[in-house]
Amino acid sequence: MTFSPERLSLGNEEFEGDNSSYVVRGEGETALIDTGVSTPETKRGFVGSLDAVGVDVAEIDDVFLTHWHADHTGLAGYVQDESGATVHVHENDAPIVEQDDEAWDSMYDEQRRLIDDWGIPDGKSEELLSFMEAMEPAYGEPPSVETFTDGDRFAVAGVELEALGAPGHTAGLTCFAVGETVFTGDALLPVYTPNVGGADVRVEKPLEKYLGTLVRIAERGFDRAYPGHRDVIENPTGRAGEILRHHRERAERVAGVLNDHGALDAWEVGAHLFGELEKIHILHGPGESYAHLEHMEDAGAVTSFRDGTVRYRLDDDGAVEDSFPGI
Incomplete structure (x- = not known):
């Protein structure tokens, strides 16, 4: 049987453009890969997009999050409140998704240290900090999460999801493989390349880790990738090679x-x-x-x-x- 998830295109004016969230249904279960940012406009679009494919929010059993950024997790708490869904996220990103104060304070402290080390001018640092403060509501209500690690597998909605660690963009970014298909979040994107270095200041040696992620995706030889933004990638191995060459250049x-x-x-x-x-x-x-x-x-x-x-x-x-x- 051909595996064919249903894509939800969700508006996102706050960060990197429209997000792609995916519905996986089968054997009486419904799972969701990522959500959108928690804004009133995106929430309405999310509910309307689910309705268009015949799914009510209350029917969602599981939510799998590729990484902690708000445009992928912001509505997870809302979905969990409406449906009781189990929200799954890699253990490295879980404290941020749960909005643990200590984890966020530690990350903010590291950001401020790097603002000085990197030489960001005072006026620009003030603009940045104001923007980040204004975006805090985009993370929505924090869900309770169940954590996983690289290699864990989940039998859900009639398929098996395999967690493939893909660090670089964030510490816990994870792809989910279903046979020869893979959901890549922001690890592999069809048009632009995910930021490394600034997107998650907790990551040590972010470019080295991300290059390893590209090699891992390429070596699996997937037939198709469903990314966190924009349309399907028909040649994931080729795209991974393009991004690697981009970083070399x-x-x-x-x-x-x-x-x-x-x-x-x-x-x-x-x-x-x-x-x-x-x-x-x-x-x-x-x-x-x-x-x-x-x-x-x-x-x-x-x-x-x-x-x-x-x-x-x-x-x-x-x-x-x-x-x-x-x-």
Whole structure:
């Protein structure tokens, strides 16, 4: 039997554009892969989209969350309140999804430390912090969750979901495989690439972890991927290779910036790569630069030193190429 989930396209003006949530039905059960952001407009669209495929919110038995970001989890608490659904999330992201105060405070402290290390200017840091504070309601009411780890399997709605750890974008990002099909959340996207470095400051060596995720997806040889944004990916292995080459090329661009301008911090590198940044991209831009600079330092291409902010100088741009795996 062909596996064919039903896609819900959910509006999202707050972050990265429309989200894709998926309904899986079978044997009298209904499961949901991800939800949308918790805003009145998206909530109405979510309920209407479910109704269009013949599903009532109260009928949902399980919700599987790919990662903790609000545009994937914001309505999970609402669904659980309406249906009693079990909400599943990787153990690394669970404290954030449950809105544990200690976990959030620790993450905020790390963000503020990196704002200084990366050299984000005062005016831009104030804009960023104001944006993040304004977006707190987008996370909605916190659900109670059941945690899982990489490799766990779930028999639900007539299929078996296999949890495939896919860290990088967040610490606990997880893909869910059903045979030769995979739900990728933000680990694999059809048009743009997920942010690494700024999207979850808890992740150590985020680019190294994300490159490993791309290799893992490619090696599985999936026939089809259902991403967290936009349309189906018909060649997941090919797309994983494209994104890996994109990051290799970005590292080469970072090397070029340092070669042309001398020692720079992550904000200054990001300004050369991305131009003017606003809202959440004030964090994501230098975060992406930092992830590449750190990866390049591990490869012996750059050296970091502290001069007010953490700055990087180019030592050997030829070392960049060997630090990226091939697909």
